[in-house]
Amino acid sequence: MVKKLEISEKLDFSDIDLTAPDKVIENILLQLSCETNNIISGEIKAYNGKVFSYSYVKKGFASLAEELQDATKTFNVQDDLGEMGQEAHKFECYIYTPEYDKYKYRVFFIKYGISNYPVDVILEESVAKSISSSKTGYIYTCDTREELENLIFNIFNSKKLITIMQKIIRINQAKRIHKETDKNSISNETDEI
Secondary structure, three states: OOOOOOOHHHOOOOOOOOOOHHHHHHHHHHHHHHHOOOOOEEEEEEOOOOOOOOOOOOOOHHHHHHHHHOOOOOOOHHHHOOOOOOOOEEEEEEEEEOOEEEEEEEEEEEEEOOOOOOEEEEEOHHHHHHHOOOOOOOEEEEOOHHHHHHHHHHHHOOHHHHHHHHHHHHHHHHHHHHHHHHHHHHHHHHHHO
16 A cells, blocks of 8 residues: 655645845835935845843853863753755844935834845834834834735824824924025025125
8 A cells, every 4th residue: 555645735836925025115105205305215135243131141261261171061952953955034124304314213113034024123112102002012024025015005194103203304304494504504605795
């Protein structure tokens, strides 16, 4: 008797939208510029730093010497099994006004692997509190493009981000007025000469 594997019914072979999360967000950020008369811009850029919080204990030289004397070398085969060839794509997303590009507000980080989804969205803590009434934390995982788009729209419509965007509009206005004032005073000085 020959046994069959019979797993094809358990797998999903349908094509789904796997557009890279950074490209999805980039398209939404283009809408941000249009919605704000090009006063507020957003960017999503590759990021090389850590995107998750962590803590560590720093030990002194004395305890390090003790550890080295008692060190036992171990090998765990489990370290060599499992996923291989995994890629980590990390990006930061921030908003700013082109009138004064020194001020930026980093809204979130994203991290995803070679299959694009799931994608982890690591929010700035006050933004996370603004979009959630429960204590779900500041890390969201989106399994599909639709979930990601919904989350990003919620973020940009949150009370916190509306407040930040209003601040950016005021920064834009202040910088524009400052430039106009400088321009007029230079023009007046030229007229007097």
